[in-house]
Amino acid sequence: MPAPPPPHHLHLTLANGLGVSLRHAPRLKRSAAALRVAAGSHDVPLAWPGLAHFLEHLLFLGTERFPTEEGLMAYVQRHGGQVNASTRERTTDFFFELPLASFADGLERLADMLTHPRLSLDDQLREREVLHAEFIAWSQDAKAQQQVALLTGVAVDHPLRGFHAGNRDSLPVEREAFQHALRAFHQGFYQSGQMTLCLAGPQSLAELETLARRFGEALTSGPRHPQVAPSALMSSAARSYQHVDGNHLHQVISSEAPREALDFLCLWLNAAAPGGLLAELQTQRLATALHASVIYHFAGQALLAIDFTLGAQHDSATQIEALLHDWLSFFAHSDWTSLREEFALLAARQHQVQGALALARHASEGLEAQLSEQAVSALKALLDALHLPPSRHPWRLPPNNPFLRPAAKEERAGLIRGQTSAHRGLRTFAQDRSRGRREQSALTFSPALANDTDEGALYLHWRFDSAAPAGLDSTLQALVENARQAGVELSFDANGQDAVVKIVGLQDPMPAVLEALALGLNQAPAAPLASPPLIAIRALLKALPMCCAGTVSGADEPQARWASARWQGLAVGFSAAHEAAIKAAAARLPGQPTSLAYQSPSLGGQRLWHKVKTDASDAALLLFCPTPAQSLADEAAWRLLGHLLQAPFYQRLRVELQVGYAVFSGIRQVNGQTGLLFGVQSPNVALAAIVDHLHAFLRQLPALIASSDDLGNDALAQQFTTQALPVAQAAELLWHAHLTGHPSDYLAQLQQQILALTRQDLQHAAQQLQDAAGGWRCLANGPRIDDTWRTAS
Template sequence: MNGPAATYDEAARSAGLPLGSCLVERRLDNGLWIAAAQVPSARVQRLVGAVGVGYLDEPDDCRGLAHLLEHALFLGSANFPEAGELARWIGERGGRYNARTDETVTDVHLHLPPDEADEGLARLVDMLARPCFEPAHIAHEVEVLDAEFRARLADPALHRLAALGRLCREGHPARLCHAGNRKSLGDDAAHLTTRLSDFHTRHYRSGGMALAMLGPLPLEAQLELLERHAEPLPTGEPSPLQRPWRWGEPGGVAWHAPQAMPATSALELIWPLPQALAAAHGEWLEAVAARLSDGRLAATLQAAVELDSFDVTLTPQGVGTALALRLAPAPDEETVQTLLAACRMALERALASPLTERPVAPVELDVWPRRCACRLAAAGNPSAGPAAPREALQPWLAVEQCRLLWQSPSAPGSWKRLAETGTAWHPQPLASETLPLPWRAAPALSARTLRPSVDEPGPYLVNQGVGFQLWAGDPLRLPDAAPASFCLGWSASLSRQAARLSQWRQNALPLRQAAAVHGLELRCDGDARGDWLIATGPAERLDALVELAVACWPETVTRPRDEAPKGLLAQRMLTRLVTLPPPGTPGQQSRQPLAWVHGDTDTQAAEALLRRLAARRREDDTSYEVPAELHWLSAQADDHAAMLEIAGPDDTPRSRWLLQLLAQCHDAAFHHEMRQRRGLGYVAAVRYREAAGYPRLGYVVQSPGTSVDALRQAIGQFLTCQGEALARLDQATMTSRKRALLAAAGPPETHAEAVARLWHALRRHPLADAWQPLPWEAESQALASLHADELTAMASAIAEGRLAQRWWLHRPGDTDT
């Protein structure tokens, strides 16, 4: 391996990877970009293959072709010709896989145990290089895409993209919907197969592709794997792509879905940028974005509007390269113009004084390799010649260059309708003059003087028996540890928890942004055991952050909001497994506030805060209404759907591991049974989820035409006829599955994950007088002790209905009952 090791360390630090990581990016002789990231603390090896072609590169007369090709990659390849083979192989190893088609890039990503990386990469490259295109399989997949398209008509994200197209030039592909359906793709399977093959031959070539890996394997081993497996890829440059500027003249569009929610609204302000120019000055643009999100603009806007969310990004979905702001809610035109005026002024301020010293937040390990591979695949050959000066960006960021996209509540007015999606829209003028808002200061986080640092002891109980419990000390220090952390939880009513958490996050929005400027991170959340927060970062301002976060917590909910539906109906159903207590399990809250601190946190200040909380929470009502065993969802889409929720017998590591193993055993077979053999619908999956440590499984099917009763019967028949048989594993298979599961859910990969897992383990034992063992060590021991017959017994208990369960059902036109 050429190059000094220090260079690889510095590259990893610049990319935001954990301390101790190494990173290499290089281009091979065949034009393929590769990236290898060694992260010693990572549990799994993440593999990504990306191709620099997306849905905007499709033929005009075959919209959805790139999306269909992404699906077709999973229908078999030269060395692994069986459809569904990849899903089965990954499932047996406890891994995960997914794929995505974006505007100008398509990617496939796998998560596997490190010792499976060699074969996993072989399978990934084979599906990218030599997919099988069988007309019968392609015809079936067109029907799947058509069902997906119809299901997505209930997802606001589809209508957002459709409305966004109204801001693009006439004749540009971005004006059209590219999800793909039976009408846009046609019903001639043989002809469509030929077009798929031609599209693949022209664009899936090494010169326009990238492979990326991230995991614990040594850097040299990763590079060897990447270089060796790159050889089968078709060599050469892809066909040249014509990508003209998409945007029309600056302006605005208001839109809503065909069945708009009156309480749902959002505003996006977009400044499109030339890709090469933005890439050349990426750090400066990030500094501008950081200034916009330093808390001052959020505080100013929130004083005038009940702002729930405010995000600044340089990678807005479906927009290409741009600086974009998203704010919600934006309920009327007056609010829209007020927000627009304030954001325009804030952008002028940010351009004049970007925030250049904002700490770089660590990346999410699951996200990083995909973004890296997509960036490299989209880059192609490095551009020749000197980059344009930064001043060339200024005209693109002028206030008058803004494009406005307003998700409006359904309101009176002249609305046009897009024929394909039914999206309602109309032009939205941008007012040139609006009275500016009075500027507010960002929340101030006072700093205290730190005492001289000393070696911190292991966790010990500072105080108990006085209405609260306080722990101090850190049992684990990973290289990327924050200087200090403060975890705090208390009992709270579950009956209106979702609305209360939404209001808490709204109240704390400027605070979270101001904290980020000082390298602090704040998370406010809640679950079946109550409400809680985790704050991490430099100790001198941490206590002040927690004090202000608690002050933002609402005693009562004054503005309950209905969450806008997001994603497919089946995905919304699965979120119930995370947000609600499982069936048959009453809330087990402790009325005593609980806290855990480490680092140079002021324990006296923590005690004082806990004492005040204990006095306030003494009379709290923690009761809640348990959802019925059969629950109908209000009409949210035109599809039928059913999900069987099954709760584990308890919240012990044994139950959690057994349900995760069952999900592995059942998922691929359930998908094949429901989608391939029975042809029931677009979505068919088995998913494991937890809420406050309580494990449960969800067996979900979403279908455009099959009745709810038939879906329930199909799920029940699968469990009674196949559930137990699929869980009968021989000793070798059981050992392999356990090893893979430990790789996927073993010791924490980052200190942030370690803090969260330690905190929630502590909350499960709120009155303990001794610190519990590291939870992942106890979980590892529990997994090692499991026997195959225990797995079979759990499957039998599910098939016989001996575990608590609940049905979630949906059909068009129904309401909550």
């Protein structure tokens, strides 16, 4: 009998009470940690709203051992990783992802900042201003205020109804009583018994356990303190209520069911298949969209919110509620056997494709992969408690996801799906050979990545004679969701006359996804979905590709243009068998396959100002600085410059000057064009002053380069090895290289260029940046500030 496969996950509790969850996934290129503290906004003394969120911010401001410039955030950014934190009602999460070689050092920094924060008064005064700026943005954000209004049906004495954001008034850091409460909260909750550490990576379980035990040893030991249970969610026996906000109707249901049971219900409520609730609402023009989600879950209390985007009839709440109750009644009395199997398949597939950070964060939630009998009973009890009348509508359960199971094999090689050999004469062999030659020139299979993994990536680029079609997200919404559930991310981007479809994920379902995409693209797009309001800086980021393309979308009818469009594609990471299947599926794509040249509009040293309308009143600005030329040498210099200045830029503008709460910099590639991107959003600093701060920082670059002992060549170059790059990130780099005309060994050449850069080279690049040798493109939510800028047409 063969030996059983080694386990891939492990749960244990260390002697000091630290909970540990380990995930071994050999396919991963990086490692991740998610640390959950069993304490959140609702655990704070009533006198100090926002204290938990404030402490989360303070922990990132450095320790005696690891000052800010050597702390976790700067370290992760320097090594090309991801890092963030989140304070929720009853939990606070810290999480990061790093390459294997630097992961242990990241864990060391995380443990130190959790255990030994400085909490200096100067740090607190500065960070309070950041929280106050975030509070102003939160109070102006339509979605955030909708969430507050949504909870008005909850009992007034429940903590969900309280204020927890934190601002200048609720955080009196000068008062001794507040300082006592801040330190007491840290000492009481930031200890081993209150924490759970989840690690995910390609390391063996033994290696991950060693890292976890070393991490646990650095923590303050202490027992777990049970969190105080909240008061009742509802003030009466009612189990649900409605809330109307503009064109949104919210149906809120309270429950004691486990989280996985509610997630199971949400999955089928959200299904867009014919015969379901959403399809019927759309047919009757009562609602255009539906989204069910769990907005709160703690200590046996849960709130399920169903958000209906209303159609033309804004007075349709009674009809919608009646249909919802009818569907819930139908669902309650249905056989869930196949749905439970599908639910388990979906969970297994997500574990199969999730990156290290997503795996670690999912493990920290502690959710079951399957719907247990206990969860089924709880969900049945919830539906029974609603006292629903028998269903009278002919509802249908959604079909199985077609991409979750192996596709049926074709009857005969070379035949279109659905044909038999009797149909062979529909296409001549000469036509086959001709079509094959055109596909070969249009669809490039890059050898840049090894083809021995389960993942691949496909980029498809169409060019139209006029504006690219809009509304693909609406037309193909069901396809996007089915593909995502099956481990394939499908996204669309239309800029001017160009449209790009990106397909990244598991190779096995990808040919079937591509065939369904071809079918969908040949249908008339629906009206685009209404986009939710964005904070100002996100609105600018969304507008950046269009501004760089130098074109504006038209509003003419796009239906007939796919057939005459020209397209090309790039595929990376596919095995020989999958390559053949992708080629066959690509033959069904609309348009004419050809090789397209792409040339980013040159700024010619100009400084262009794009005024972009945003919903928020905060001043927001993006400065995009393209490389002087599209050479590998310039790209390498720009990348190293961005690598060196990222942490100092954040430290100067965000921490020291308090210019804004959204402050970032880094390399951004737009349609093959590489540039340095700086972003700032501020509630109290005008656009002209933000630009002055950017100029002042750029003038300091020569001194920064001269004083740096290590420019970071080695650390940056290591980020571009194919062994360290996840497929999705590698494919994105290779796509932009393909647009620019770089060779297939682009990644290796870029590494060599980065390693060869000298201090003198970097000083030259810094001077080119200051002189706008490649031009500057500014996107802002206000008019140009002076005549040094030219208004973009």
